[in-house]
Each structure stands twice: as C-alpha cells, then as structure tokens.
Amino acid sequence: MSISRRALLRASLGAALGSVPGSGRAFAAPLPRDAEIVVIGAGAAGIAAARRIAAAGRKVLVLEAGDRVGGRCLTDMTGFGVAVDRGGRWIYNADTQHLARLAHDVGMELAAGPQGQKVRVGRRNARAAEAEEFLVTLVRASRAIEEGGRRGDIACAALLPKDLGDWAGATSFLLGPAATGRDLKDLSAADQFRADRRDSLVAPRQGTGALLMKLAEGLPLALSTPVTRIVWGGRDLAVETPAGTVTPRAVVLTASTAVLLSGKIRFAPELPKRVVDAASKLTLGSYDRVLLELPNNPLGLARDDVLIEQSQDNRTGLLQANLGGSAVCSLDIGGGFGRDLSAQGEAAMIAFAIEWLTKLFGSDIAGAVKRTAATRWNAAPWALGAMSAALPGGQAGRRILMEPMGSLFLAGDAVHETAFGTIGGAWQSGERAAEAALTRIGALKPAAPEKPARPAKRKPPRRESPRAPVLGWPRM
Numbered sequence: 019m020s021i022s023r024r025a026l027l028r029a030s031l032g033a034a035l036g037s038v039p040g041s042g043r044a045f046a047a048p049l050p051r052d053a054e055i056v057v058i059g060a061g062a063a064g065i066a067a068a069r070r071i072a073a074a075g076r077k078v079l080v081l082e083a084g085d086r087v088g089g090r091c092l093t094d095m096t097g098f099g100v101a102v103d104r105g106g107r108w109i110y111n112a113d114t115q116h117l118a119r120l121a122h123d124v125g126m127e128l129a130a131g132p133q134g135q136k137v138r139v140g141r142r143n144a145r146a147a148e149a150e151e152f153l154v155t156l157v158r159a160s161r162a163i164e165e166g167g168r169r170g171d172i173a174c175a176a177l178l179p180k181d182l183g184d185w186a187g188a189t190s191f192l193l194g195p196a197a198t199g200r201d202l203k204d205l206s207a208a209d210q211f212r213a214d215r216r217d218s219l220v221a222p223r224q225g226t227g228a229l230l231m232k233l234a235e236g237l238p239l240a241l242s243t244p245v246t247r248i249v250w251g252g253r254d255l256a257v258e259t260p261a262g263t264v265t266p267r268a269v270v271l272t273a274s275t276a277v278l279l280s281g282k283i284r285f286a287p288e289l290p291k292r293v294v295d296a297a298s299k300l301t302l303g304s305y306d307r308v309l310l311e312l313p314n315n316p317l318g319l320a321r322d323d324v325l326i327e328q329s330q331d332n333r334t335g336l337l338q339a340n341l342g343g344s345a346v347c348s349l350d351i352g353g354g355f356g357r358d359l360s361a362q363g364e365a366a367m368i369a370f371a372i373e374w375l376t377k378l379f380g381s382d383i384a385g386a387v388k389r390t391a392a393t394r395w396n397a398a399p400w401a402l403g404a405m406s407a408a409l410p411g412g413q414a415g416r417r418i419l420m421e422p423m424g425s426l427f428l429a430g431d432a433v434h435e436t437a438f439g440t441i442g443g444a445w446q447s448g449e450r451a452a453e454a455a456l457t458r459i460g461a462l463k464p465a466a467p468e469k470p471a472r473p474a475k476r477k478p479p480r481r482e483s484p485r486a487p488v489l490g491w492p493r494m
Contacts, residue, residue, distance in 0.1 A: 048261065055456070060088070062117075087234045112128065118220060126229055162177045176203075187334070191331075251287040274302055311387065338350075
C-alpha cells in the first residue's frame with residue numbers, strides 16, 4: 019500500500035566522500051589583493067553570494083577550504099556509472115525557487131521527486147487499513163507539534179501524543195531523523211513550526227552537486243585554501259590563509275555552524291557571545307546515505323520508490339530504490355542512531371543497510387548486493403554534519419545570525435528563518451548576505467525601511483493541514 023507524497027507531506031510537512039573536481043577560475047598563491055568582497059565557502063550560499071556580487075560589477079574572491087565546490091552537495095559521477103547525489107539533492111517549491119530557474123538557464127533538466135511512499139510491515143507491504151492508520155497517526159503527531167511550537171520553543175518529543183501505538187517509532191523517525199537529522203527530543207518545535215512548506219520538489223537529473231559546479235563556473239575561486247583567521251572588528255578587514263592575506267572591504271562567511279564553532283577559523287576580536295550562543299543551538303543534525311547497487315531489481319520496487327518500515331524506534335532507515343532508473347538504491351539514516359553508526363565507519367554502515375534490507379525482503383538480498391559506498395558527513399572536515407536543525411530553545415538564533423557584524427556577514431543553511439536546512443534556503447541566504455555586503459561598501463543603496471504593520475484586527479484563519487517538522491534537504 020502506498021501513501022501519496024501529497025498526503026505524507028501534508029501530514030509531516032514536509033568521511034567517505036568521492037573526489038569531485040571543483041570549477042571556477044582557480045588561483046595559485048599569492049592570492050589577488052584587489053577583491054572588494056571575500057566570500058568564504060563554495061557551497062550553495064557561497065556560490066549564490068559570489069554570483070550576486072559579480073553581477074553587481076564588483077570584484078569578488080571565493081576561498082574554499084576543500085578541493086571542490088558544492089559544500090554539502092556532492093554528485094558522484096564515477097562510483098556507480100551514473101550520477102548519484104551523496105548529499106543535498108532536493109530543490110523545494112520549485113515554482114518559486116530562483117535556483118530552479120537557474121538550473122533551466124544552464125541547460126539542466128529537473129526531475130520531479132517521488133510521488134508515493136511505501137510502508138513495510140515486516141516482510142509484507144502495509145495493508146490499506148494500516149497505511150490509513152499510519153497517516154492518521156502522522157496527522158495527530160504533526161498537529162500536536164504545530165500547536166506546541168506555536169506556543170513555545172520546547173522539544174518536539176515532549177509534544178507527541180502518548181498513544182501513537184504501533185506507529186510511534188515510524189512517526190518519530192519520519193518527523194525527526196528522516197526530516198532533520200535530529201531525534202525529536204533534540205528538535206525545536208518552534209523552529210519546525212516556522213518552517214515553510216516544502217513541496218513540488220525537484221532535482222537535476224545530472225545531480226545537484228553538478229548543478230552547483232556549473233553555477234560556479236567563471237567565478238574567481240581558490241580551492242584548497244582554508245581561512246585560518248578573520249580580523250574584522252575595526253575599519254580594516256583581513257582574511258588570513260596559508261596562501262596569503264586578503265584585505266577586502268566586506269566578508270561573507272558561509273561556514274556551517276559546526277565549523278564556525280570548531281575553532282578552525284579564529285576571529286579577532288572574538289565573535290560576540292550572542293552569536294556564538296545562537297550558533298551553538300543551531301548545529302547540524304546527522305544524516306548519511308548508504309548506497310547499494312542491486313542489479314535486476316531484486317526488491318521488486320519501481321524507479322525512485324521510497325519505502326519506510328513500521329519500526330519500533332529510530333534504528334531504521336528510509337530507502338529510495340532504483341535511483342533515476344538505475345540499479346543503485348540508497349538507505350538514508352540519521353539522528354542519534356545514524357551519528358553513532360557513522361562513527362563506527364563505512365563498513366558498519368553498509369552492514370546495517372544490508373541487514374535492514376534482508377529483514378524486510380529476505381536473506382537472498384545480501385547476495386544480490388554489488389558495489390557499495392557510504393557518506394560520513396559528520397567526519398567531513400569542512401562540514402562536520404548535515405543540515406542545520408535547531409535545538410529546543412534555539413529558534414530565535416536564526417535571526418541573530420542574520421544580523422550584520424560591521425563588515426562581516428553570515429550566510430548558509432542555518433541563516434534563514436523559514437527555509438533553513440535546505441539548498442534553496444542556503445542559496446537565498448547567500449544572496450541576502452551579498453546584498454548586505456554590497457550595501458556596506460556603497461555598491462547598493464540601503465533599502466527603505468518598512469512601514470510598521472498595523473495590528474491585525476482578527477486572527478488569520480487556521481490552516482487546513484498541519485504544519486510541522488519538514489522533510490529535510492538530503493532526504494531521498
């Protein structure tokens with residue numbers, strides 16, 4: 019029995035990394051000294067910021083610590099003979115997303131996301147009545163989180179109804195680890211309530227990591243150039259790297275909150291305590307992908323079919339079969355269990371994925387597995403995790419990270435109040451930070467202040483469908 023994507027989204031509201039070369043106009047040391055704005059990081063936010071600055075006719079330089087562009091978006095072109103995204107994949111709300119329009123502009127075909135979700139109960143598919151019961155459970159849980167998140171910033175787990183029965187495990191997994199990389203006990207209900215709706219999802223057939231590489235072409239880019247220190251407190255700015263020091267007029271910093279807090283980049287003076295405190299509650303969830311090649315479709319699933327199980331806890335995964343019509347299947351794992359499993363290494367992750375499949379489809383599946391791979395984003399030195407997900411009490415921190423600090427501006431998937439944790443949200447935050455930096459150096463006129471809104475005379479009508487934890491950026 020399948021649950022439609024529309025119904026599921028309505029209910030839930032929705033380092034073993036392959037080497038992929040970067041793109042752009044690379045520099046050897048010494049670095050160019052005439053950049054007006056330096057962008058640190060060449061993920062979605064950094065590329066968006068650099069493109070916006072370049073479009074304004076200003077000199078920009080992108081410094082990337084890794085040896086490729088794309089950040090937490092990475093398309094593996096060689097491991098399985100087809101393009102496979104190992105990180106962020108989906109572009110949500112494609113009809114309004116600038117990033118989706120850019121994909122069309124550079125000649126990339128966008129494919130719609132899966133239209134259905136299958137549910138497995140042991141070694142059989144869920145019956146119609148069971149699928150309906152699960153959907154009702156999701157609606158109840160989502161509504162409880164919605165109402166609680168409206169009232170205050172507490173843990174999602176504290177808001178769940180106590181009588182979710184046999185579907186408690188699957189519900190908690192789908193709304194927590196599968197959506198955000200966090201268990202519900204570690205997830206802010208207020209943050210999830212603020213999240214925008216995430217539907218009409220699409221992905222480039224050639225891979226989302228490949229799209230970002232394409233969009234970075236022509237940008238002044240220095241790969242394998244980590245920033246070690248930023249001097250930012252006074253009139254003069256300095257960005258220090260092993261390849262030399264750059265003295266721009268403004269800096270856009272797109273490092274993940276985990277990297278920001280890691281000490282890899284030093285600041286003079288230190289970042290304000292309120293910024294550090296905000297970032298510490300907006301750290302990254304754990305979300306990884308195990309890839310398994312299964313020729314001849316032994317699972318009997320259709321192209322891009324998505325499947326979950328009636329699990330008892332979060333020791334489970336989310337399967338997408340036959341990616342893009344290929345023989346490659348992915349099992350996505352997240353939250354506390356995913357973090358612990360990833361720490362054990364790639365072999366343990368692959369072993370769990372095969373164990374999970376044999377539990378649901380029989381022991382013959384183990385012998386059908388050919389090539390394998392697994393991501394370990396928590397161990398990737400310039401990511402240190404997956405998507406930003408707020409801890410209880412952390413929702414207000416997103417607004418704090420959006421505030422300018424003199425000529426230093428933050429961007430990234432954590433620095434967005436409603437589209438956090440998504441590629442599109444990171445892209446928008448990069449464009450916003452770029453415009454703030456351009457305004458700072460006098461390249462744009464300051465926006466006119468908004469007129470104070472008049473107090474509402476009556477409350478807006480209640481939404482017909484619940485708004486709760488969203489299906490997160492790397493979800494397949």
